[in-house]
Amino acid sequence: MKIVLATGNKGKLREFKQMCEDELVPFSDLLDEFEIVEDGDTFAANALIKARTVYEKLGEEYLVIADDSGISLPILDGAPGIYSARYAGVAVTDKDNLYKLIEAVKEKGLKSTAAYYTAAIAIVSKYGEYVVHGWMHGEVIDEARGNKGFGYDPMFIPAGYDLTLGELDDDVKSAISHRGKALDLAKPIIRMLKNK
Secondary structure, three states: OEEEEOOOOHHHHHHHHHHOOOOEEEHHHOOOOOOOOOOOOOHHHHHHHHHHHHHHHHOOOEEEEEEEEEEEOHHHOOOEHHHHHHOOOOOOOHHHHHHHHHHHHHHOOOOEEEEEEEEEEEEEEOOEEEEEEEEEEEEEEOOOOOOOOOOOHHHEEEOOOOOOOOOOOHHHHHHHOHHHHHHHHHHHHHHHHHOO
16 A cells, blocks of 8 residues: 655655655655645644545545645634735745734734644555544744754754754754644554554
8 A cells, every 4th residue: 555645845744754754755756736625714624624535536446645735823713823824915935924923913912922843644545534632832023043954943943953944954953743643643653444
């Protein structure tokens, strides 16, 4: 059973490949590019939409995993949340989103504030559907520091650290990240489904 990752995001693909001992194939290696409309109202709903859509196009010999993730700030009533990838609008860059969030923090008159990342990983196969979650808590700051990672990483400092995710080494980030925690929960499910 081939494992397919339902993402076009190069940063996510790189992180998944780093954290997964299984051979992952991005769906774009198997299918022509197409748009997946993520209109769910939770991270889990959007992850399932992505995984189901790719699974339906590929068929039963595949196991499809998809993640939906983002950053939430209590001071902004949970924003950007599920809109993290399009916080600054449609067809924007990671930098556009990052700098819009930095401005939102500055508009509140803050140098830093509590924040957390959520990752929902959906697994879809002929044996059913599963969703797991992982979280990483910390704070965001009103500037970008470091050029590692992607998305909001240069402004997020994980709890217990002094450096942003943009400054921390990839192996440290993988060990503490929301996606890593969700993947730790997903791996036994993937192994179980592969061995059925």
